[in-house]
Amino acid sequence: MSNNRMQALSLVAAVSSACGGSQVRLVSPDTTPGSRYTCQPGEGAVCQPATTDVPEDLDPSGTVFVILPRECKGKVHQIVVLDAGSSHPRVDATCAPQAEPVEGMTSSYPSAAPPATAPTSRAPTSRESE
């Protein structure tokens, strides 16, 4: 779960810098907030635990709000924001398979449903009409 969250925030950070300060907020359905990280773009980038935690800082006026695919069940492999600097950005999200731990062979194997197919995209809900 944490790895997925790190990936998502990393991409948001990249998007924020790419579009000159405007922000895109990507939220995964059916999840609850956990620990937060700050990530820098680049090869082999490392995410660090966030050292500031002021909710208002992450919600400036004009933030574009995007709901990620419910089908990912909170596990996202990759998110690409297309036309990030525009007033109508689009999101291409790739789910990660819901990998199950190794289990013994039983009559109920496999116990998990097949992973959701990817990618899934959804038009953003923006706050620009305010």
Next chain:
Amino acid sequence: MPLSFPFTEVKSVTRWSNYSGTIGPRAVPVYCTPDVMGVAGMDAPRKLRRHGAALEAILNHVWSTPGATLRAIGSRWSFSSIIQPGDVVVDPANLDTLLEVKPEWLNEEYRRGRFEQGFVPVFAQGGTQIASINRRLLDVGLALQTSGAGDGHRLAGCLATGTHGSALRIGAVHDTVLALHLIIAPQDSVFLQPERAACGPEVAAWLARETGIPTRSVQDDKLFAAAQVGLGALGFVHGVVLETAPLYALRGRILARPFADAEVWKTLDDLETSRLHPDVQERPYHFEVVFHPYPSNGRPGAFVRMFWKVSARDVAHDSPLPVAPDLASDTMGLIGKLTGLVDGALPTLVLRAVIGDQLSKRFVPGDKAPALPGMVWGPTSLPPGHGTSTEVVVDQRRAHRALELLFDILRTHADKGEHLLGAVATRFIPKTRALLGMNQSDMSCFIELPSIRNSEVEGIYRDFWDALEKDGVPFTCHWGQTHGMNPKRLTTYFGPNVERWKAARDELLSSAEAKRVFQSAILGEVGLL
């Protein structure tokens, strides 16, 4: 050398604030999040053992650091100093285990009574968010009996602040708790139940085994009643046993009436809701009235929302999607919409139209299709950093008078160009056994005044509290919201329960270190030290 605790991410936060921005920004030198990554492998300790090891080590550190205090942070929705962090913060986000209590571990009386009627005790760790509880209970055909007006609270936060909804026959979240597991020292915890306990000693023994922290089984009405609303000051709420109900749905109806509608006001007086739903015999499960603070003649100014409990069969089992901060689903979310619409001072005439428009869009009259509780009380849309709110609680028989005083104050301030930038919500719940539960009367009325934050609103709140006191209306304020409580007002409202709560704190936290570690700023403000 940086601090480190087992299975815990430890960091120093340079700027921290609560969600609404009423506390902080300030630094939190030691911010601990247990079990961030989890641990895999054959030899890895089980989840609760990891949590126990983390909490024991963190508590050891705070215990041995002179003057240090520990606060557990919930969803940070509270406006009051109850959320004021000290030197060390524990973020319990990953303490989210939910487990049905084994039927054979229930006491005979409970098993033959409530359990056979379909109610199921569920152990939930304190960091679990209401939304997550709703989703996971749904999978096993169960539901919470009540929650707050939104689903973002964490369970321990609900119990610290007395979070409630509008369930006419249930009470608040703390009234659905059967037992609490409180960690009160690095190597000491209690599994606390009332004397007519639902769970047998096996549960305390299981908690001790799983967490590695010795756990005493205590059955004591006084201590349990104190801990039900513990203000986050009676130990670390590791988990609670909630009584859940068979999954149900809520069929809704909204009425939009003029502000002075005689039927609405008469119903606030006697809670005989039948005059508002003559075609439905059954009393609603939830009942609330939201008022326009600046009503005008001929326009809707009193919005009645009622829900009846119905079968969940044939109801789509879905949980709500996240919402953008301006697309509200709860009363508080009204602020979210107004934040974007109101910029600077506005005359009453304009404000009346803006608020009226928002209320009319939010409370569209008519019958609503049945929905699961987790869909009705969904995510908040309150934007961070802008909101404030107070909630005044009075005996339902004094509700009418309290509202008269409030609307006088709103008019007086409006004449000076000072406005509440939100709405007035009223809800009703029955009496609690919790010593500091706000629902002390046979029926209590909660009058909530959410608003965009500015200095004018603080003045309106202050005048309301003062007017109630001057008029002889005993009142308290929501523990998690902006409050006007002081030692005198607290004693006037809660009477001998104040001393009983303090005595329970002395008994549970018997050492000076324990009292210091779990101290909360709000205790000093209201005379509970």
